[in-house]
Amino acid sequence: MTALTLLAYISAALLLQLAAGIGLAVWRRRRDGVGVTPPPPPPSADLAWPGWREFRVVRREFEDPGHSQCSFYLEPLDGSPLPPFLPGQFLTFAVATGDGQGSPLVRCYSLSEPPNPKHYRITVKRALAPARQPELPAGEVSNHLHDVVQPGDVLQVKAPAGRFVLDPARDMPVVLLAGGIGITPLLCMLRWCLAEQPGRSVHLYYGVRSAQERAFGELLAELERTHPAFHLHVVCSSPASDDRDCRHVGYIDVPLLRQTLPAGRHQFYVCGPTPMMESLVPALADWGVPLSDIHFEAFGPASIHLGPAEGTDDQAAAGVHFEVAFRRSGRTLVWDGRDASLLDFAERHGISVDSGCRSGSCGSCETALIEGTVGYAHTPDHPIAAGRCLLCVGTPRSRLVLDA
Numbered sequence: 013m014t015a016l017t018l019l020a021y022i023s024a025a026l027l028l029q030l031a032a033g034i035g036l037a038v039w040r041r042r043r044d045g046v047g048v049t050p051p052p053p054p055p056s057a058d059l060a061w062p063g064w065r066e067f068r069v070v071r072r073e074f075e076d077p078g079h080s081q082c083s084f085y086l087e088p089l090d091g092s093p094l095p096p097f098l099p100g101q102f103l104t105f106a107v108a109t110g111d112g113q114g115s116p117l118v119r120c121y122s123l124s125e126p127p128n129p130k131h132y133r134i135t136v137k138r139a140l141a142p143a144r145q146p147e148l149p150a151g152e153v154s155n156h157l158h159d160v161v162q163p164g165d166v167l168q169v170k171a172p173a174g175r176f177v178l179d180p181a182r183d184m185p186v187v188l189l190a191g192g193i194g195i196t197p198l199l200c201m202l203r204w205c206l207a208e209q210p211g212r213s214v215h216l217y218y219g220v221r222s223a224q225e226r227a228f229g230e231l232l233a234e235l236e237r238t239h240p241a242f243h244l245h246v247v248c249s250s251p252a253s254d255d256r257d258c259r260h261v262g263y264i265d266v267p268l269l270r271q272t273l274p275a276g277r278h279q280f281y282v283c284g285p286t287p288m289m290e291s292l293v294p295a296l297a298d299w300g301v302p303l304s305d306i307h308f309e310a311f312g313p314a315s316i317h318l319g320p321a322e323g324t325d326d327q328a329a330a331g332v333h334f335e336v337a338f339r340r341s342g343r344t345l346v347w348d349g350r351d352a353s354l355l356d357f358a359e360r361h362g363i364s365v366d367s368g369c370r371s372g373s374c375g376s377c378e379t380a381l382i383e384g385t386v387g388y389a390h391t392p393d394h395p396i397a398a399g400r401c402l403l404c405v406g407t408p409r410s411r412l413v414l415d416a
C-alpha cells in the first residue's frame with residue numbers, strides 16, 4: 013500500500029467518523045426535542061375582544077345516546093366577525109346560575125369544532141355528584157347549561173385562549189388520546205387536521221365506559237370512512253356485550269399504543285379525566301416519548317410533573333424549598349418543586365382556591381401576593397395586576413405569603 017493510498021484511507025475514515033458524529037448529534041437533538049420548533053403562539057389578537065362579549069345560543073343538540081353531552085352553538089350579539097382560533101383552544105364563560113343574584117361562576121369550555129366565521133360551538137358534559145359522595149351537589153354550571161340555557165339565551169364569553177393547540181408546523185403523525193369529555197379539543201384538532209393537512213396520519217384513541225357515553229358517533233364513523241389517514245380506536249372500559257363499535261376493551265394505556273401504533277415518532281395530545289391524565293402522561297414519558305412530543309390539558313385538578321417547564325430550572329432536582337403561607341386558610345406549607353404550579357400545590361394540600369382554565373388565560377385564580385416573588389415559564393395571556401399573581405401557571409421564586 014502506498015503512502016498516498018494510506019492517506020486516502022485515513023481521510024475517508026475520518027470523514028465517516030465526522031458524518032456519524034453529526035448524524036448521532038442530530039438524532040439525539042430530535043429525540044430530546046431540542047431545537048424543534050416550539051408550539052405556535054395563539055393567533056393574532058386583531059379580532060379578539062378584551063373582557064366579556066355577549067353571545068346568543070342559537071342551537072343546542074345532544075351528542076351522545078345517554079344525553080349527557082350537549083353542544084351549544086353561539087353567535088355574537090353584535091354580529092361582527094369572529095376571530096379565528098387554534099384547534100384545541102377554549103372559551104371562558106361567566107354564568108349566573110340559580111336565581112341569578114350571586115356572582116357569576118367562571119368556567120372554560122373547549123371549542124369542539126374548527127374555526128367558523130359565523131358561530132362557535134362548545135360541548136358540555138353534565139357533571140354529576142361524585143359516585144362515592146352522591147349527597148354532594150351536582151356540577152353547578154354544566155347542569156345550569158343543560159337544564160336552563162335554551163336557544164335565544166345570552167351568555168357572557170371571553171375570547172378564545174389556551175396553549176393546548178395542535179402544532180400545524182410539524183408534519184409528524186398525530187396521536188389524540190381522549191378520555192370522556194376530553195374528546196372536545198381533540199375533535200377540533202382532528203377535524204382541522206383532516207381538512208387542512210389531509211396527508212398527515214391521525215390516530216384517535218377515544219376512551220369511554222360504554223356506547224351510551226360515546227359522543228359524536230356518526231361523525232367519527234363518517235370521518236373514518238372518508239379519510240384514509242384517520243384511524244379510530246374506540247376503547248371501552250365496560251362495554252355492553254352487543255357493542256360492536258368498541259374496538260378495544262379496557263383503558264387507553266401504553267401497551268395498547270405499542271400494539272396498535274405504527275413504529276416511528278408521533279406527536280401525542282392527551283385530554284381526559286384526572287386519573288387518566290395522572291397515569292397516561294407520565295407513562296408516555298417513561299415509554300421514551302420526548303417531552304416535546306407530549307401535549308396535555310386537564311379539565312380539572314391533576315398532578316402531573318414531567319420535569320422542568322420550558323425556561324425554568326428543575327426546582328425538584330435542584331432541591332429548592334420555599335415556605336408558602338396561605339394567609340386566609342391559615343396554612344404554611346413547604347414548596348419542594350414537585351408541583352407544576354401553585355394551584356396544583358394548593359389543591360394537593362386541600363386548600364380551596366378558585367380556578368378556571370388552568371393555563372394562565374382566564375384570570376380566575378388571580379390572587380393577592382402579599383410577600384415574595386412568583387415566576388412564570390411563559391408570559392401569561394391574562395394581564396396580571398400589580399401586587400397579584402396567577403396560581404395556575406406560577407411557581408415560587410422566594411418565600412411567599414398569598415391571600416388565599
Ligand SMILES: Cc1cc2nc3c(=O)[nH]c(=O)nc-3n(C[C@H](O)[C@H](O)[C@H](O)COP(=O)(O)OP(=O)(O)OC[C@H]3O[C@@H](n4cnc5c(N)ncnc54)[C@H](O)[C@@H]3O)c2cc1C
Nearest residue numbers: 120121122136137140141149150151152153154196311369
Ligand atoms: C381548559 C378547559 C377546557 C374545558 N373544556 C370542557 C369541555 O369542552 N366540556 C366540558 O364539559 N367541560 C370542560 N371543562 C370543564 C368545565 O370547565 C367545568 O369544570 C365542568 O363543566 C364542571 O363545572 P360545574 O360548574 O358543572 O361543576 P362544579 O360546580 O365546578 O363541580 C365540579 C364537581 O365537583 C363536585 N362537587 C360539588 N361540591 C363538592 C364538594 N363540596 N366537594 C367535592 N366535590 C364537589 C360536583 O358534583 C361536580 O362533580 C374544561 C375545563 C378547562 C380547564
